[in-house]
Amino acid sequence: MWKAAIAISLSLAGVATMTAAGNAGDVSRGRELAERCCASCHAIGEADKSPDPLAPPFRNLYRQYPVDALQPAFLKGLEVGHRNMPRFVLSPQEVTDIIAFLHDLNPCGKPSSDDEAMARCFAPVK
Ligand code: HEC
Numbered sequence: 302m303w304k305a306a307i308a309i310s311l312s313l314a315g316v317a318t319m320t321a322a323g324n325a326g327d328v329s330r331g332r333e334l335a336e337r338c339c340a341s342c343h344a345i346g347e348a349d350k351s352p353d354p355l356a357p358p359f360r361n362l363y364r365q366y367p368v369d370a371l372q373p374a375f376l377k378g379l380e381v382g383h384r385n386m387p388r389f390v391l392s393p394q395e396v397t398d399i400i401a402f403l404h405d406l407n408p409c410g411k412p413s414s415d416d417e418a419m420a421r422c423f424a425p426v427k
Contacts, residue, residue, distance in 0.1 A: 326401025334399055335359065338389060363407040368400055375399065
C-alpha cells in the first residue's frame with residue numbers, strides 16, 4: 302500500500318510541473334520523435350539495449366536527474382554530453398514532448414497496480 306501512495310504523490314508532482322511549465326507535452330509525439338532522432342543510439346523502450354553501448358537507455362535517465370532539468374540543454378541543441386552526434390535543433394514544443402515521453406518511461410511517475418512496474422521503480426539501475 303505504501304508503494305501505491307508514493308507512486309500517486311509522485312505523479313501529482315509531475316502534473317503540477319507540467320502545469321507550471323505552460324503547455325503540456327504530448328507523450329506520443331515525444332515517442333515518435335525519440336524513435337526518429339534518438340533510437341539509433343539510445344534504448345527508448347522498457348527493456349531494450351542501447352544500440353550504442355555508451356548511450357544511456359532513456360528509461361534510466363530519470364534516476365540520474367529530474368528529467369525536467371534536461372530542458373535547457375535540449376533547447377540549446379543537446380550539445381551537452383553528446384559525442385559523435387549531429388547537433389539537434391528541436392523546437393520548444395518538441396522538447397516539451399520529448400520530456401513528457403521521458404516522464405512517461407518513469408514507472409514511479411504513474412500510479413499502478415502492476416507489481417512488476419512498481420518493482421522496477423524501486424530497483425537499482427542496470
Ligand atoms: C549518434 C548517437 C546518438 C544519438 C542519435 C542520440 N544520442 Fe544521446 N547520447 C549518445 C551517447 C553516446 C551518450 C553518452 C555520452 C557520454 O557519456 O559522453 C548520450 C547521452 C545522452 C543523454 C545523457 C547526457 C548526460 O549528460 O547524462 C541524454 C539526455 C541524451 N543522450 C538524449 C538524447 C536525445 C533526446 C536524443 C534524440 C533527440 C539523443 N540523445 C540522440 C548518443 C546519441
